[in-house]
Every structure is written in structure tokens, then in C-alpha cells.
Amino acid sequence: MEVLYLEHLEIKGFRNYRQGSVSLGPGVSIIVGRNGAGKTSLLEAAQYSICGKSFRTSRDAEMVREGSGFLRVSAAIETGGVKRSRLVSLQPGQPATVDQGGGPRWEQAGSVLCFSPDDLQLVKGAPAERRRFVDEAVSRRRPAYQKLAGDYQKVLSQRNRFLQRARAGIVRLADISPWDRQLMSLAFQIHDEREEYCRTLSPAFAEAYDRISGGSGSAEAVYRSQLQAHAGEEDREAAAVRELEQQWGGDLERGATSIGTHRDDIEFRVGGKNMRVFGSQGEQRSTVLALLLAEAVTESPGGERPLLLLDDVLSELDPDRRGRLLGALGNGFRSQVIITAADYNLIPVGGCEAAVVLEIGQDGLIRAAEAGDV
Structure with missing residues (x-):
């Protein structure tokens, strides 16, 4: 290695x-x-x-x-x-x-992992902090993922601009369908990568947390996504597009997209407790350190x-x-x-x-x- x-x-x-x-x-x-x-x-x-x-x-x-x-x-x-x-x-x-x-x-870029006191926001902060952690980790293993994530953000921005133009009466809301299909196609690719990473990370995270805390806290990284509701459906993308269509009215009012992987979160749990909500300062710090150690030992394709x-x-x-x-x-x-x-x-x-x-x-x-x- x-x-x-x-x-x-x-x-x-x-x-x-x-x-x-x-x-x-x-x-x-x-x-x-x-x-x-x-x-x-x-x-x-x-x-x-x-x-x-x-x-x-x-x-x-x-x-x-x-x-x-x-x-x-x-x-x-x-x-x-x-x-x-x-x-x-x-x-x-x-x-x-x-x-x-x-x-x-x-x-x-992936050859160095850093911890600073500000990194507690990975546990305490907004979901975007946890998505960024996972996305950077996936990109280190699969460089093509960075382009996938960028393509998703581009389509998401285009859809949001379309909603804002539709709200202003410049375009018809019914013409938003092509963006819906593109968005969900990219979203499920991101969903699968994030889900697989969390599944791979969890055992190493649990071991690292136990070594730092001295206990058996059954730590795990739990991926939460709106798209998981369609995981078992035969045509999950079509099902997600239909759900997105049902949200057209609300999306139009807000000028923003309500469904997609930009709404994902990752729960870091120890003994069944969500560390963001119920973790003490010491537990949250141990969680961040355990995640860093787990990421270091979770082998990338090149080892x-x-x-x-x-x-x-x-x-x-x-x-x-x-x-x-x-x-x-x-x-x-x-x-x-x-x-x-x-x-x-x-x-x-x-x-x-x-x-x-x-x-x-x-x-x-x-x-x-x-x-x-x-």
C-alpha cells in the first residue's frame, strides 16, 4: 500500500x-x-x-x-x-x-487530510458541510464524480432559473419537464455513489470511534436522501420525476427545487444517537476525529x-x-x-x-x- x-x-x-x-x-x-x-x-x-x-x-x-x-x-x-x-x-x-x-x-489534492477546530461544523453544522465531506471523499476515489456533481449543480441552477422566469410569466411552467428528467438522472447517480461510500465508511468509522472513546458505541454513518423512497421501484427515475411534478406549485412559489440530492444529509450516529442533535462537545469532537481516521484507512482504488x-x-x-x-x-x-x-x-x-x-x-x-x- x-x-x-x-x-x-x-x-x-x-x-x-x-x-x-x-x-x-x-x-x-x-x-x-x-x-x-x-x-x-x-x-x-x-x-x-x-x-x-x-x-x-x-x-x-x-x-x-x-x-x-x-x-x-x-x-x-x-x-x-x-x-x-x-x-x-x-x-x-x-x-x-x-x-x-x-x-x-x-x-x-486527496493525499492530505486535515483537522482544525472549525471542523466540528462537520457534525454540528448544516447538511451542506456533511455533503461536502462525502463528496470530497468520493471524488478522491473516483475523480469523474467531481464532474458528475458539477453537472448536477449546473442543471439544478438552470431549473431554478426557469422557475423564477416562470413565476415572472416569461416562460410556461409546463415546459420544465426536460430539466426534471435531467436532474433526476444525475441525482440517482450521485445518490448511489454517496450511499455506497457511507456503507463502506461505517465499519471503519465504528472501529475508529471505539478506539478513541474506549467503548463500543456502534458508530455509523447513515445516509438520508429523499430519493431513497423510490429505491425499490422498477423505474425509480420516472417515479422521482412524477414526485417532482407534484411539487411544481411549491417550487414555483419558492423559485427553488424541493427534491434532489442537494437536500441530502448524513447522520453520524453513536449508540443510536444523532451526534448533531444529542452529542456532547467531546462526543462531537471524537466523531470528527473518528471520521478522519476512518477516511484515512478506507482504501482508495490506488491504495x-x-x-x-x-x-x-x-x-x-x-x-x-x-x-x-x-x-x-x-x-x-x-x-x-x-x-x-x-x-x-x-x-x-x-x-x-x-x-x-x-x-x-x-x-x-x-x-x-x-x-x-x-
Whole structure:
């Protein structure tokens, strides 16, 4: 199985870093530093070097250090036994450039999975957050899915515009049928992909949650879709189109489409409880972490194991869960993991036996932690 390993990272002009570098081990690395020291920026630079994107912003210019005028991120990577180098350079107002030392272009958006405190919205937030999580996961396994999802959004937007024009009396509502058929055809393809992914994810999610929580919570990812009502019908698309026709009046009034996979949701349940509604803060955080670990071990067609970046993951977990999380990550997990922490006290006694602990000092330099610190 192919494992992504980030061996070395050098950054210049990135966020609060004038310059910095770090060498990492293939297992778990814990980076300790005070708030504002640049721990999150280091994880962001790692993701940017590999994927060309940031988990913090969609505006690349925000990553350029104030007064610097440029940023450079250089990474030494090993994947599938092949050593690679990537130098990503950016100047505000210009597209990023990538130099891979003359080797074939390599960029894997799905090779890095990130957790940040904001990711609790995956459980606590709107259904769109959970749909996005599933869609990104499916796209990593089936790149063609991204086009399918884009085609669906295009037809959905066209249908909604048609409804708005019909409400204004510009077109006849009865002429909306072609959009209904296109929408339901695409919707069922998306439905099937999402349903299959949730079915595949659930066993790994349950195992990961149990390892973090120390219990047997029977965790599962339950896919909820309006289209499931037609799953057993001989011509499910035609049945869904008929249901959509029955909603023409309401759709016309709202100027929006009421049936389709854009209304889907995914329930993350533990012991039968919907974590969005009934989960405590600790349970919700454990749920997000378990989902991330499950996604990392759920094998993609190419068998790739991604790099995991876990930002400030220990601060909101009780000591027992911290220990179990580090135990799960260090016990044959296989993926490389980089964790940030604001304090050595957050690292449980014995929890770092399989981990390399690094510290960001007052001078911004990253060095191995002293033996007495941990």
C-alpha cells in the first residue's frame, strides 16, 4: 500500500514565518509551541506544498507574509518508494508556480487530510458541510464524480432559473419537464455513489470511534436522501420525476427545487444517537476525529494512505481520549501524522512513545524537544 511521507519542509515568507524548516519522521510527529508561534501555519504550508491549497483560506495571497512580497514552500516527499521534490512559489496577483526538479508533475489534492477546530461544523453544522465531506471523499476515489456533481449543480441552477422566469410569466411552467428528467438522472447517480461510500465508511468509522472513546458505541454513518423512497421501484427515475411534478406549485412559489440530492444529509450516529442533535462537545469532537481516521484507512482504488494534519486536536479531549487517540495513531496506523499542541501537558504520559516531539521556540526555530519537557 502506498504511503505518503513528508520528509522535510522549508518555508520562506509564509504567514508569520520569515523562514523556517522542519524534518519529520514517518510516524507521528507532535509540534509544540505557544499560541501564535506558527504551528497552524506549518500545517498549512505542508498541505500547500503537496496539494496546492490551504485548509484555512481560498485566497493564496493571504498566506504571503506581510512585507515579504513572495512565499516559497519546498517539500521533500516520498510516495510509493519514489522520492520527489516540490517547490511552490507565489507572488500576490500571480498564479503559483510549481517546480518539481524536472520530474513528472505530481499533485494530489486527496493525499492530505486535515483537522482544525472549525471542523466540528462537520457534525454540528448544516447538511451542506456533511455533503461536502462525502463528496470530497468520493471524488478522491473516483475523480469523474467531481464532474458528475458539477453537472448536477449546473442543471439544478438552470431549473431554478426557469422557475423564477416562470413565476415572472416569461416562460410556461409546463415546459420544465426536460430539466426534471435531467436532474433526476444525475441525482440517482450521485445518490448511489454517496450511499455506497457511507456503507463502506461505517465499519471503519465504528472501529475508529471505539478506539478513541474506549467503548463500543456502534458508530455509523447513515445516509438520508429523499430519493431513497423510490429505491425499490422498477423505474425509480420516472417515479422521482412524477414526485417532482407534484411539487411544481411549491417550487414555483419558492423559485427553488424541493427534491434532489442537494437536500441530502448524513447522520453520524453513536449508540443510536444523532451526534448533531444529542452529542456532547467531546462526543462531537471524537466523531470528527473518528471520521478522519476512518477516511484515512478506507482504501482508495490506488491504495494510497494520506498524510494526516491534526491542528490543536488534543486541547478539547479529556486525558483518557488523548491517550487513546495517540495510541490509535501510533499502533500500526501506517499513515504519517503531524499534530500540533500548545502545551506539553496536553501530551499524555506514555502517549508519545511512538512519536517524535518537536518544539517551535521563541526564535521561531523548530527543534527536537528536550528529554525533560515531555
